[in-house]
Amino acid sequence: MAKTEFDLIDTFFTQQQVQRADVNLNIGDDCALTSVLSGKFLATTTDTMVENSHFYPNIDPRDLGYKAIATNLSDLAAMGAEPAWVSLALTLPKSDENWLHAFSQGMFELLNEHHVALIGGDTTSGTVPSITITAQGFVEKNTALRRDQAKVGDWIYVSGTLGDGLAGFYLISDLYQGKKSAVNFDEEWLIQRNFRPTPRISLGITLAKYQLSHCALDLSDGLVGDLGHILQRSGVSAVLNLQDLPCSAALVNLYGRQQAEQFALQGGEDYELCFTVPNHKKALLDQYLAPLKVPYTCIGRIVEKNPQQNIIYQRQGKMVDLQISSFEHFK
Amino acid sequence: MAKTEFDLIDTFFTQQQVQRADVNLNIGDDCALTSVLSGKFLATTTDTMVENSHFYPNIDPRDLGYKAIATNLSDLAAMGAEPAWVSLALTLPKSDENWLHAFSQGMFELLNEHHVALIGGDTTSGTVPSITITAQGFVEKNTALRRDQAKVGDWIYVSGTLGDGLAGFYLISDLYQGKKSAVNFDEEWLIQRNFRPTPRISLGITLAKYQLSHCALDLSDGLVGDLGHILQRSGVSAVLNLQDLPCSAALVNLYGRQQAEQFALQGGEDYELCFTVPNHKKALLDQYLAPLKVPYTCIGRIVEKNPQQNIIYQRQGKMVDLQISSFEHFK
Structure with missing residues (x-):
């Protein structure tokens, strides 16, 4: 029998997690609950990768998991933000345990290296595989690296x-x-x-x-x-x-x-x-x-x-x- | 000539926005920057809708935009959280201005009603239309409505x-x-x-x-x-x-x-x-x-x-x- 969404989430996306003190409630409820220190800005970015638009069907799912996280953490880096949490929206034609195992390993390889928690997401069925990550991190107010701040002479x-x-x-x-x-x-x-x-x-x-x-x-x-x-x-x-x-x-x-x-x-x-x-x-x-x-x-x-x-x-x-x-x- | 991603974002997703004091930097940089009051938890939820899995191709895009926001705000409501910001990841086969106009109107109908800002997102090309929303809101610490808190006699x-x-x-x-x-x-x-x-x-x-x-x-x-x-x-x-x-x-x-x-x-x-x-x-x-x-x-x-x-x-x-x-x- 195919595993249910809840089994899948539990098997692949909660067991490899880092623990963070700012995550009060993790995957499994309607929302995750996290806390933010005052004086910090929260930086948020979202990136989608769609099969045949951003990757070929034969990509190693471990590389795909890694790259999906990397591209989002890169956006946080570009603001000078310290990464904290990500949400994952994953659309797949079928629930393939081997694929999910490899994909999650690639994700957690990079998430764990940077001590980032996966706080939630959604797994849906659809004919074209697609991954959307929303990543968040912190940056001290007034130190964020913005696109509109280049000055003549820099x-x-x-x-x-x-x-x-x-x-x-x-x-x-x-x-x-x-x-x-x-x-x-x-x-x-x-x-x-x-x-x-x-x-x-x-x-x-x-x-x-x-x-x-x-x-x-x-x-x-x-x-x-x-x-x-x-x-x-x-x-x-x-x-x-x-x-x-x-x-x-x-x-x-x-x-x-x-x-x-x-x-x-x-x-x-x-x-x-x-x-x-x-x-x-x-x-x-x-x-x-x-x-x-x-x-x-x-x-x-x-x-x-x-x-x-x-x-x-x-x-x-x-x-x-x-x-x-x-x-x-x-x- | 087809509009570029940046034109589209500007035309449909920044012009109908509410202004929020907690949004320091909106759409257009690597990340959005927002601030969170101390003493509050940030509640985060993500939901995906995929064509033929969650809606039929003939859906009115205005209804689709409305529903995509509604289902996510509903998750925030279920935690007792006050909605604040959403990110939108939108995958479409082609950039259709009429479609985007109607879709964004449906979204902003509900976003503006609840004074919620669209702080970012990603528009990608893919054969199957798909929408992923990540929504965030605030709830006072220790008042959040959780699934694990039902007591005998309630x-x-x-x-x-x-x-x-x-x-x-x-x-x-x-x-x-x-x-x-x-x-x-x-x-x-x-x-x-x-x-x-x-x-x-x-x-x-x-x-x-x-x-x-x-x-x-x-x-x-x-x-x-x-x-x-x-x-x-x-x-x-x-x-x-x-x-x-x-x-x-x-x-x-x-x-x-x-x-x-x-x-x-x-x-x-x-x-x-x-x-x-x-x-x-x-x-x-x-x-x-x-x-x-x-x-x-x-x-x-x-x-x-x-x-x-x-x-x-x-x-x-x-x-x-x-x-x-x-x-x-x-x-």
Whole structure:
């Protein structure tokens, strides 16, 4: 006999939980009950992943669980928030215990690492698998990293390396569509970067806590598109130094530096942070970020609004003409 | 050209908003930022509706928007929480402006009535339309209405009338499948009860605030199934008085009292509250509920756990043998 919704919830989604003092009532009632310290803002984000729009049917459910959590925690990191709780809405054609077991393991791998509780959700039946996560965390009032806070003169930074997520997506697509049957070491590394992005939690918290930055977002749609949101909301423009774009050895090995830069600019699903730092905080930034062991790179600077060109590209100080469109899923 | 995600969000989901002092940063950044008063618990619930699992493709999008909000606010009411914010994850095959306009109007009709803000969400493309709402509200610590708090001797109450949601669902199905082509006044009323359930917000808040009850849930899966959750979690049993089950005139007109009682017991999607009240609070209950103008009925009593029979059915004080299974969607 098929397990009921209540059995499933109990089996896979309550047994691997961390305990948090701020969770008063967990899964199983009409609502979860949690408490929030005064003086803190609650940061809330929601992301949906739909089969064939955001992932292929053959994805390892463990990777899917991991990625669903990672993309949401990345949004919290982009506000400088410390993650606390998530809710899960899961739609599946049938209740498959092996699938649920692997999916929940992938979720809890990342949830438990960051001491985040799953406080509720809904499991529904539907022909197309779909996952919606709502994640919440805390940030001290007036320290949150907002898209509208970039100032002229701020330096533009990114964490990690860019373009891996998009290159990984192309490889995953080629494998799924049978255009490719095996991958080498570098290709496998890029695929893993897509399946298992690293939410930059400690970086986001440190930037906010020490007020090293007031402006950040996470790179889900690609640097050009996402930086464009910062520029538009802050009423400024940017100069990007192409030679400084951080690209992974795997990406450069496979595609060469020039193509790697294109991936870095256009690429989606990197889930790295892009943030701006006032000039007088630059030295402090290096001091506070050193212990985190999170790679970060200065790639440009915020300039006054240029109505003709939102982003000015330079290489070694010389202007370069580039047309880049941002990444759209499965188009 | 199709509108982008950002245009859509702006057009339909930010312009009809109520303003709330506790919303510091709304739609448009990586996260929303909100604040919570100390001394309050935050209540969180998530519900998903998937086409062909929870609604038919021909549903009026305005009704769909209304119902998606209603079912979530109902969960908050069942905790005694005052609703504050919702997030919306919306999956659609294509971006249809007329559809989005009507859907958002239905949502905001109910959100604005209860002064609830839409603080964020995600719009994604997928072949099967699906809506996931996460709703949050506040309840004073230690007054929340929980499923595990029914005590022997408590009276069992329900709000409104029961069975209308299920009868409405059957009528909607018959119309959709062409088994029926027109409806009379009573049938239309039942259909509206299904499409537009009334979340019992003021009732839930009053029960919690004056501690008239410590135990409630909302009837989404039917009285027998849902009351079963209270009994199981509280370690008690119940006696139900069949003659006291509140059935609407429309339901009784169409199906007769006996069939109406079956609908009332088994019926899902009523979104009425079921709550228990200690004997010494009975008079106080009537006093506090009178101004709300919300109908409510005492239908039975909590008794000591009966391992043989979780719910004992009586009619005019005499035991009745009944087998009732709870409602499952679209089965």
